Amino acid sequence: MTGQRGKREPKGFTDRELDIMSVLWREGSGTVTEVREALGEEVGYTTVLKMLQILEEKGAVGHEQEGRAYRYFPLVESVRAGGRALTRIVNKIFHGSAERLLATLVEDREFSAEEIERMRSILDRAERRGDEK
Amino acid sequence: MTGQRGKREPKGFTDRELDIMSVLWREGSGTVTEVREALGEEVGYTTVLKMLQILEEKGAVGHEQEGRAYRYFPLVESVRAGGRALTRIVNKIFHGSAERLLATLVEDREFSAEEIERMRSILDRAERRGDEK
DNA sequence: ACACCTGTACGAAGATTGTCGTTGACAATC
DNA sequence: GATTGTCAACGACAATCTTCGTACAGGTGT
Incomplete structure (x- = not known):
């Protein structure tokens, strides 16, 4: 019960989340369908959508309407995420x-x-x- | 349902797991109590034990009897774990x-x-x- | 109008993680 | 031999992650 729960800290991304973020960083932005295609369509549409919604809830991505669909884009820069991940690895490993x-x-x-x-x-x-x- | 889940792949460590592994890599080995002390005793004894048991189940650590206690030691080298983590970061980020x-x-x-x-x-x-x- | 697409929203199910409480084993000490 | 201290095992619980199934909404084509 250390209480470090605050959702302020960005924390790291899980594997699947990182897959999604990776696509958005590389492409700049993407709709659910685009992201899913970039992942080789190995996961279902709703799964990708759910991941993006979770990521949005965490503040990692945002979205804007585009026609009928949503276009998602990263809100955290890859360099910052990379810096945090590297710090963790340097320190712990x-x-x-x-x-x-x-x-x-x-x-x-x-x-x-x-x-x-x-x-x-x-x-x-x-x-x-x-x-x- | 891609099924490529095979538990053969080492996969990455979670935050807490990495805390524990970090201690074992640094110290070489440790009993539950020792590891817990190294972590500043911020987590309960049973928690550390449970983590070590999970890590053992995953094949990341092993243990040997030492008097009444168990002495745990890492089975995966830090350099290899670091290499995998770096590969992941290089590719995804x-x-x-x-x-x-x-x-x-x-x-x-x-x-x-x-x-x-x-x-x-x-x-x-x-x-x-x-x-x- | 009606049946389809395309897309989002909701929520549930299973797996894993992280945290312990409790129990029971064993040995040292009174 | 009763008490205490150390330590592993078991099981519970809540939080997350990951995966979808299902439902619902707005157009499109016939």
Whole structure:
């Protein structure tokens, strides 16, 4: 009974919710039918609708009328959601070490020289940003 | 009714489960009481026990008798769990771009010059690894 | 008008999570 | 040998998540 129940905290998304959000982030917006199609139609229409309604209740998406249908769009930015998810992983799994997270990230993946270069630039920027302080 | 539910897939951990796993990864192992203490005793003894039993049922932890108590230890490595979690995030939130994930990761954090340097080394290693192919 | 589409709303059912209370086993201590 | 303390097992309960079935509403075509 710690009472941290407040619905203010965004909290993370469950698997299915994340599937839906992923589509909306990628496409920008979508009707129930569009989202369902993007998911390969593996789930029923009403299921997708229900998920969107739950997500809306949580404040993660909004909708506007479009003809007869509703068009849903994300209200939380993917970067913010990603930041929260990463923080959680860094703290709980990598014991606060972003390095270790990075090591694991690049472990199982192949990168082109260009990608590596861009990632270096990202680190350079972070370094300069630190210096200016 | 897609039926791809097979309980073979490790799936992700929920918040509370991750709290518990985090302790076991950090400490190596722990009895119910130890884990509970590590969590600041904010949850009841039986709750921690139940979580450990659920985790055991899922194959994420195991236990051995130690005197009168059980000593639980992780069966899944943190790096593997982290890898799965990262894959999920990269795919669902960053649309497959590890770069963008990295950008978000370093965005809200401050790093020492040493940390940046070590992260660069990680990228160097990944690059060399790619070359050898 | 009537029968269909297309779409949303409602609500229920099953699974899982997270929280415990209670019980019972076992050993140490008085 | 009765009491107390430690600890696992069982089962209950509420909250969520996920999946739909069913019902209802507004157009469309004949």
